[in-house]
Amino acid sequence: MLNYIKLWGVRGSYPAPQGSHLRVGGNTACVEFCVDGYRLICDAGTGIIPLGNHLARQHGNSPQELCLLISHYHWDHISGLPFFVPAFMPNWTINVYAPGDSSAEIETYIAGQMQPPYFPVEVEVWQAKMHYRHTQQRQIQYGPFVINAFYVHHPGITLGYLIKVHDKVIAYMSDNELSFIDRSIEVRKNELNPRETELILAMAKEEWDNAVQQIKGIDILLHDAQYTPEDYQKKQGWGHSCYLDTIDFALDAKVKDLYLFHMDPAYDDDFVDNIYEKALKYCQQYSNTLRCHIARETLLIPL
Numbered sequence: 001m002l003n004y005i006k007l008w009g010v011r012g013s014y015p016a017p018q019g020s021h022l023r024v025g026g027n028t029a030c031v032e033f034c035v036d037g038y039r040l041i042c043d044a045g046t047g048i049i050p051l052g053n054h055l056a057r058q059h060g061n062s063p064q065e066l067c068l069l070i071s072h073y074h075w076d077h078i079s080g081l082p083f084f085v086p087a088f089m090p091n092w093t094i095n096v097y098a099p100g101d102s103s104a105e106i107e108t109y110i111a112g113q114m115q116p117p118y119f120p121v122e123v124e125v126w127q128a129k130m131h132y133r134h135t136q137q138r139q140i141q142y143g144p145f146v147i148n149a150f151y152v153h154h155p156g157i158t159l160g161y162l163i164k165v166h167d168k169v170i171a172y173m174s175d176n177e178l179s180f181i182d183r184s185i186e187v188r189k190n191e192l193n194p195r196e197t198e199l200i201l202a203m204a205k206e207e208w209d210n211a212v213q214q215i216k217g218i219d220i221l222l223h224d225a226q227y228t229p230e231d232y233q234k235k236q237g238w239g240h241s242c243y244l245d246t247i248d249f250a251l252d253a254k255v256k257d258l259y260l261f262h263m264d265p266a267y268d269d270d271f272v273d274n275i276y277e278k279a280l281k282y283c284q285q286y287s288n289t290l291r292c293h294i295a296r297e298t299l300l301i302p303l
């Protein structure tokens with residue numbers, strides 16, 4: 001049995017199905033982990049639609065179960081769910097982990113996007129056994145997967161997930177602004193005296209070091225790399241990272257394989273090729289061990 005990670009949706013913000021974008025991929029966030037026959041899915045962007053079609057075809061009416069980890073409720077991470085065929089099939093059990101204080105709160109957020117006037121049918125038509133669970137102060141165990149959720153820097157409550165499976169450790173951090181404190185210094189520079197600036201910079205370093213520690217030495221990092229440095233200047237505070245910050249993060253944490261994920265939908269394939277060329281040069285300057293990749297839709301990573 002092949003154990004793998006498959007990328008079904010890699011795009012940030014909104015789908016980009018234009019022909020000019022398809023070497024990277026147009027569907028929004030969805031990553032499937034399949035190990036020893038257990039299936040774990042990170043996020044339910046539009047990438048979960050073709051995954052759902054595939055699962056329904058593959059398994060027919062036999063009893064099936066899966067675990068779905070939602071990072072947050074922005075559209076690009078949940079908008080595939082109303083079209084996820086297994087949710088409409090009685091043979092499926094779907095365990096949903098997501099931000100929220102209670103199962104009822106999570107269910108409300110998930111159901112919200114299917115309420116009128118936004119969608120023709122409501123979640124009541126789903127026939128799968130849906131279990132909504134929060135992740136607070138709790139390790140999630142699902143088959144061979146041991147999962148820890150942690151907060152990342154993104155508007156609203158957003159989770160990253162550290163996933164251990166057999167001898168591999170993978171971090172999924174789809175939306176995360178690594179330089180968020182530098183942003184607050186920039187915004188408040190006229191009101192801050194040198195001492196205050198120094199304190200905030202120390203805080204930024206501590207935050208960075210803690211985040212690095214959290215993913216130290218892991219095998220695979222899937223991380224937000226939405227912007228070029230130029231575009232990041234215009235979009236600071238939007239909750240996303242410049243790809244160079246993402247590479248710095250992976251270098252500091254001595255990650256083995258980095259996948260630049262959640263690229264801006266305005267970036268076509270040629271533009272991403274150019275980013276990738278620069279990313280590889282940047283990596284080679286500082287490390288000969290980090291392997292850097294563009295997260296591309298349909299990519300299969302053997303585990």
Ligand SMILES: [Zn+2]
Pocket residue numbers: 012013029074076077174175262
């Ligand atoms: Zn997103």
Ligand SMILES: [Zn+2]
Pocket residue numbers: 072074154175239
């Ligand atoms: Zn988001």
